[in-house]
Amino acid sequence: MLLALAAIALATLLTVPIWRIDLKAPQYPEGLVMPISHDHFAGDIQKINGLNHYIGMATIEDNMFPEFAIMRYAFYLLISWGVIAAIIGKRSALFSWLFALFAFVIWAMWDMYAWGYKYGHNLDPHAAIQVEGMAYQPPLLGHKKLLNFDAWSTPDQGGWVLFGVITVAVLLYLHDHWVHHRAKKKLKIANP
Numbered sequence: 001m002l003l004a005l006a007a008i009a010l011a012t013l014l015t016v017p018i019w020r021i022d023l024k025a026p027q028y029p030e031g032l033v034m035p036i037s038h039d040h041f042a043g044d045i046q047k048i049n050g051l052n053h054y055i056g057m058a059t060i061e062d063n064m065f066p067e068f069a070i071m072r073y074a075f076y077l078l079i080s081w082g083v084i085a086a087i088i089g090k091r092s093a094l095f096s097w098l099f100a101l102f103a104f105v106i107w108a109m110w111d112m113y114a115w116g117y118k119y120g121h122n123l124d125p126h127a128a129i130q131v132e133g134m135a136y137q138p139p140l141l142g143h144k145k146l147l148n149f150d151a152w153s154t155p156d157q158g159g160w161v162l163f164g165v166i167t168v169a170v171l172l173y174l175h176d177h178w179v180h181h182r183a184k185k186k187l188k189i190a191n192p
Contacts, residue, residue: 003094006168007082009161013038013075018158019112021138023048025149034060035156038071055147056127057136058119067111078104082169091176098169105162113140 017035020043024031032044040062049059062068081100085093120137123130136146139153155163 001086002168003097003172004083004086006165006172007079007086007097009165010075010079010082012161013158014072016158016161017042017156018162020154020156022152022154023149027148037158038075039068052136054128055136056124056130058122060119065115074104091173091180094169094173094176098166098173101162101166101169105166109140116140 017037019036021034021036022031023033028047032047034041034043034045034048036042041060045060053059058064078097078100082097085097116137116139121135123136131147134147138144138146138151141153144151144153
């Protein structure tokens, strides 16, 4: 039951932002925020694009991410897989779903890193502001100083839900493994 609920909880990733990038600088003491959902960017995207133009970075647009078009289907698959694993009720089914969740997270982080690298290094050579040897790759996770901006990249509501679901799945797997191991040990003691 808990596994099915965890799988269904992934549906919240279709309604709330999954990741966010926060920027703060003396000229923006209130900060700028860019929440990233499964299918679009939101927040202070126009202001961020205006600033990025001066240092030669490309304009951030939803259509630059073909992943946005398929992400909803990836979540449908993960939700269905988790519910099916719960119905099957075997540790191997739970393990396969857990493996799929980890594979998804690794792919998403690699994809974000690759995009950030390209975005922060492929600068317009005719930009108004150029700093020799400077790249503006946003952090994948955590904090990074970019000129006079402090940039943070952290999970948003959906990211915390995803990590919570993975934690529940890992704990269920470990619990099932422990229960199975104890039962096997008792059986061995009862039948020497």
